[in-house]
Amino acid sequence: MQSTTSQRELWLRQYHPGPDGDGPVLVCFPHAGGAATAFRPLSGDLSAHAEVWSLQYPGRQDRHAEAPATRLDALADAAAALLGAYTGRPLVLYGHSLGALVAYETARRLEDAFPGVELAGLLVSGAQAPSVPRSLGVHLRDDDGVIEEIRKLGGTAPELLADPDVRRMILPAVRGDYEALETYRFRAAAPRLRCPVSALIGSADTQTTEGGARLWEETTAGGFGLRTLPGGHFFTESHRPQVAAALAEDIRSFTHAARRIR
Structure with a gap:
């Protein structure tokens, strides 16, 4: 059995030092096909506000030799088991697209099974609420069909998608992530989160x-906010300064509220 330290090294990446003291820890969950490095620029933007960690799913980059997870619950189980060791510091989870659902399910597990964890809030972007059905069937398409879906979202340079070596390298992880997304089933009877939830969406x-994102309010008893920023599905990259400012504001709000409750 691997130690907590080795599991942390396997799953989490830190690109910038955070503030000293007992400030919040922000854990970022990537989109389908994404890797921990997707959050490197945002980590720099937010390093004055939180210690930023990015989750590295199996099947990509330095974990390319591992089989990708094809069930969202498996990702959430692994993340919760690891983050359950964080005690004494406010923890904020942030996920984009697929990562929003993984972060939500991780938050549920932390509140259910890890009472020592101070979960201050959940941040989501580019994602419909968990209760919105997902049946795209992308993971069942041929390779060209999967690549076309990535191209439509606009998060990857077209020249990379045209490179056979790049396609061969990314397709297993992308297909596995879409299978995890498309086989996910929301449990309507699950208790609402106690922590607040804040959602960001792109106007294009x-x-x-907006309706699908607003349904995130039904997942929490701790307060909800929704912001719309300019941009498409990857507005988090095209309008990163605005996104960083919004996230920093929510992190401060979540942390202050959590400390008042202590």
């Missing part, structure tokens, strides 16, 4: 409607 995101 064809994958995420």
